Amino acid sequence: MEVISLPFTKNNGITLADKDDYLLKLVYGENILNHLKIVHASASYALAETSSGFFLQKNFADIADQTIPILHSSNVKYKKGGLGTLFSTAKLIDTNKKELLSQLQFKRKALFVIQVKLYNEQKEVVMIGDFQWFVTLKES
Numbered sequence: 461m462e463v464i465s466l467p468f469t470k471n472n473g474i475t476l477a478d479k480d481d482y483l484l485k486l487v488y489g490e491n492i493l494n495h496l497k498i499v500h501a502s503a504s505y506a507l508a509e510t511s512s513g514f515f516l517q518k519n520f521a522d523i524a525d526q527t528i529p530i531l532h533s534s535n536v537k538y539k540k541g542g543l544g545t546l547f548s549t550a551k552l553i554d555t556n557k558k559e560l561l562s563q564l565q566f567k568r569k570a571l572f573v574i575q576v577k578l579y580n581e582q583k584e585v586v587m588i589g590d591f592q593w594f595v596t597l598k599e600s
Contacts, residue, residue, distance in 0.1 A: 463514045472503065474510050482547040482579070483518075484511050499542030504578055504587050507546055508536065512574040512591035515550035519557060523564070529595045532571065536589035544581040550574050553590065560595075569596045 463469060464476060464484070473492065477485045484507060486492065492503040509531065517524055552560075553573040563570045571594050578587040 463510060463517050468506075469510055472506050472510075474507055477547050479547060481549065483514055483550055484548045486546045488542075488544045488546075496541065499546060499586075501538060504538070504542055504546060505536060505589070507548055508576040508578055508587060508589040509534065509591060511548035511550050511576045511578075512589070512593070515574055515576075516593060516595075520560075523561070526598055527564070527595050528598060529593055532592045532594040534589055534591045536587055538587050539585050540580075542578070542580060542586045546586060547579045547581075548576055549579070550576045564595065564597055569594070571595075 464474075472486070473489070474484055474486055477483055479485075486499070486503060486507040488499065492499055494500040513529070513531075516529055520527070551574070553575045555572050560570050560572060571592065574591050574593060576589045576591060577585055580586050
């Protein structure tokens, strides 16, 4: 199942970004606000974690059905309160797609980090998160 189609993703209002250079977005609304009327930290986290999974699925689409990806750990830093719609970007840290595919081919498993940044509508960084994924190949 695609990350963007999961009930959790849909129920939390996470959708494809409608702006170039971004992956996903979380539309600002009363249902995701905290007591200060800014985006709740858990809503920001949900967007970031979902974005890391979406990045993984998008960049490894050709082998996605052969793998079991599991989020291993995460580390996030909130930079400022989220006012308005939030947008995400993601990238691999300390590795690349070719190295990961090679590791999966020979070891049948890989541990790696996807860094996600969340931005507000003014293109300011709201949150940075490192999401460590453990991926194994399914038994043939």
